[in-house]
Amino acid sequence: MASLICAVPRTREALLYSILLSSRFINNPTPKLKSFSIQLSIVPQPHRHCPCSSSSSSNGGGVVVVSVGKEEGQLLRSPQLVALEYSDLNLSHNFSQDLGHVRIRQHVNPLCASLSVPAPVPDWSEVYRDSTLPLMVDIGSGSGRFLMWLAKRNLDSKNYLGLEIRKKLVKRAEHWVNELALRNIHFMFANATVSFKQLISTYPGPLMLVSILCPDPHFKKKYHKRRVLQKPLVEFIVDSLMPRGQVLLNISMICKTGHIC
Ligand SMILES: C[S@@+](CC[C@H](N)C(=O)[O-])C[C@H]1O[C@@H](n2cnc3c(N)ncnc32)[C@H](O)[C@@H]1O
Incomplete structure (x- = not known):
């Protein structure tokens, strides 16, 4: 089992948004994903705090967990799931040294002058x-x-x-x-x-x-x-x-x- 996690409040509307995210996995899985079982569940996140609101989101915060697994004990992490989803593109990973190290977590400040x-x-x-x-x-x-x-x-x-x-x-x-x-x-x-x-x-x-x-x-x-x-x-x-x-x-x-x- 593996999990693709998207944080949402536990409202019906927000759940719909995250189902949108996962719908490509659920309604239209790639052939490689077809033999996997897929489950959607909501896990409360009592400690998640939304800064727009004065109170913590224990009144409705949660995560939607999309679990994908084939057999008991088999684990697929979300980057692997995404790679599977796009596997038919057959993208190469032989880049020049410069391109090879794309740090996904690096944030950019959009307010900087340039x-x-x-x-x-x-x-x-x-x-x-x-x-x-x-x-x-x-x-x-x-x-x-x-x-x-x-x-x-x-x-x-x-x-x-x-x-x-x-x-x-x-x-x-x-x-x-x-x-x-x-x-x-x-x-x-x-x-x-x-x-x-x-x-x-x-x-x-x-x-x-x-x-x-x-x-x-x-x-x-x-x-x-x-x-x-x-x-x-x-x-x-x-x-x-x-x-x-x-x-x-x-x-x-x-x-x-x-x-x-
Ligand atoms: C969380 S990632 C989501 C990437 C992609 N949409 C996806 O769903 O996998 C948000 C992306 O928005 C980009 N981004 C943030 N602010 C932006 C801006 N002002 N203009 C263009 N891209 C921006 C970030 O660099 C990042 O790649």
């Missing part, structure tokens, strides 16, 4: 084979594998843009995109909070979907301004989406006050 200016707008017609196709943008794309997985399945119908503030992750994603020879996906080193508007205003096609998956929560109140989801960005997303456009949001926690943490 990240406070919008990223340069690329020539979209050079970036995509057909730059008029509907666009999906993943804000904080991390490793980028989720977008690559989608791009490979929608080669001629959609374009994909990953915005990521950690340069090394972007370089590694670009390396993988070249390997996969995909012409409908692009990754940019950018602070999405300050770059999204300019990038999307210049894209020739419609904005179809914006995903924000597990944004860094920045729990401490003094760091809330580092969160990627700031009001002007949310307003711009709402204004720019095409009719029937969608937002895919996967968050770790909604506190009592309704804040996304």
